Amino acid sequence: xxxxxxxxxxxxxxxxxxxxxxxxxxxxxxxxxxxxxxxxxxxxxxxxxxxxxxxxxxxxxxxxxxxxxxxxxxxxxxxxxxxxxxxxxxxxxxxxxxxxxxxxxxxxxxxxxxxxxxxxxxxxxxxxxxxxxxxxxxxxxx
Amino acid sequence: xxxxxxxxxxxxxxxxxxxxxxxxxxxxxxxxxxxxxxxxxxxxxxxxxxxxxxxxxxxxxxxxxxxxxxxxxxxxxxxxxxxxxxxxxxxxxxxxxxxxxxxxxxxxxxxxxxxxxxxxxxxxxxxxx
Numbered sequence: 001x002x003x004x005x006x007x008x009x010x011x012x013x014x015x016x017x018x019x020x021x022x023x024x025x026x027x028x029x030x031x032x033x034x035x036x037x038x039x040x041x042x043x044x045x046x047x048x049x050x051x052x053x054x055x056x057x058x059x060x061x062x063x064x065x066x067x068x069x070x071x072x073x074x075x076x077x078x079x080x081x082x083x084x085x086x087x088x089x090x091x092x093x094x095x096x097x098x099x100x101x102x103x104x105x106x107x108x109x110x111x112x113x114x115x116x117x118x119x120x121x122x123x124x125x126x127x128x129x130x131x132x133x134x135x136x137x138x139x140x141x142x
Numbered sequence: 143x144x145x146x147x148x149x150x151x152x153x154x155x156x157x158x159x160x161x162x163x164x165x166x167x168x169x170x171x172x173x174x175x176x177x178x179x180x181x182x183x184x185x186x187x188x189x190x191x192x193x194x195x196x197x198x199x200x201x202x203x204x205x206x207x208x209x210x211x212x213x214x215x216x217x218x219x220x221x222x223x224x225x226x227x228x229x230x231x232x233x234x235x236x237x238x239x240x241x242x243x244x245x246x247x248x249x250x251x252x253x254x255x256x257x258x259x260x261x262x263x264x265x266x267x268x269x270x271x
Contacts, residue, residue: 001263001264001265001266002264002265002266003264005257005262007257007258008255008258009253009256010255011254011255011256011257013257013263019263019265021265021267023271042263042265045263054263062267123270123271125267125270126267126268126270127266127267128266129264129265129267130265130266130267131262131263131264131265132262132263132265133260133261133262134258134259134261134262134263136259137256137257137258138256138257139254139255139256140254140255140256140257141252141253141254142252142253142254142255
């Protein structure tokens with residue numbers, strides 16, 4: 001815990017107390033328009049040699065997007081796009097220049113496709129912030 | 143005139159008798175004074191035998207022995223105090239059916255406080271998830 005929490009009768013959860021957090025939901029992003037879903041639940045808080053079960057709702061978690069697809073897959077999409085573009089340029093222009101232009105346009109389209117169709121995983125980095133609110137009061141030793 | 147002479151003699155004799163009696167009584171008074179002085183001297187000299195109050199409550203005057211018994215009891219009470227030795231029961235035992243029973247040592251209840259509902263817990267992830 002980054003901040004101490006003060007209660008009644010001198011009860012304090014000190015900063016530095018350890019919380020056990022459980023991942024309840026996890027869904028990766030399948031494309032650029034798909035959101036990542038991660039759910040968390042605070043199970044217990046541990047300090048002073050005691051473990052206190054808590055019921056809390058997580059209201060915020062600092063989740064970052066991490067591309068899941070290997071880089072070779074992206075290269076494959078770009079090359080595939082360039083080849084398609086080159087063939088299209090050759091057919092349409094019947095010249096080498098047209099083939100080069102067609103290849104460049106196809107590569108750009110392939111890169112765009114690679115970015116749009118990539119999978120993204122949710123990630124909570126070390127030190128990232130998670131905020132939870134207690135659902136019910138908790139008795140702790142003084 | 144002659145008839146009054148015997149009366150005069152009688153009166154004279156009576157007076158003499160009274161005078162003599164008075165003189166003799168004076169000697170007795172002196173003797174009584176000396177005896178009184180002697181008694182006073184004896185009284186002043188007698189200092190050893192002073193009167194003492196010996197009245198005591200009716201219950202204890204008749205039986206002086208119980209007070210002694212009470213003192214003896216008090217002494218006995220003080221001498222019979224011995225340090226109490228507590229034998230700790232084993233924390234685990236095995237029942238006849240083979241189950242193991244574990245006893246927790248009795249301790250004082252811990253003082254507790256309450257973290258109210260709605261309190262915000264700000265956490266920082268300890269590792270990458």
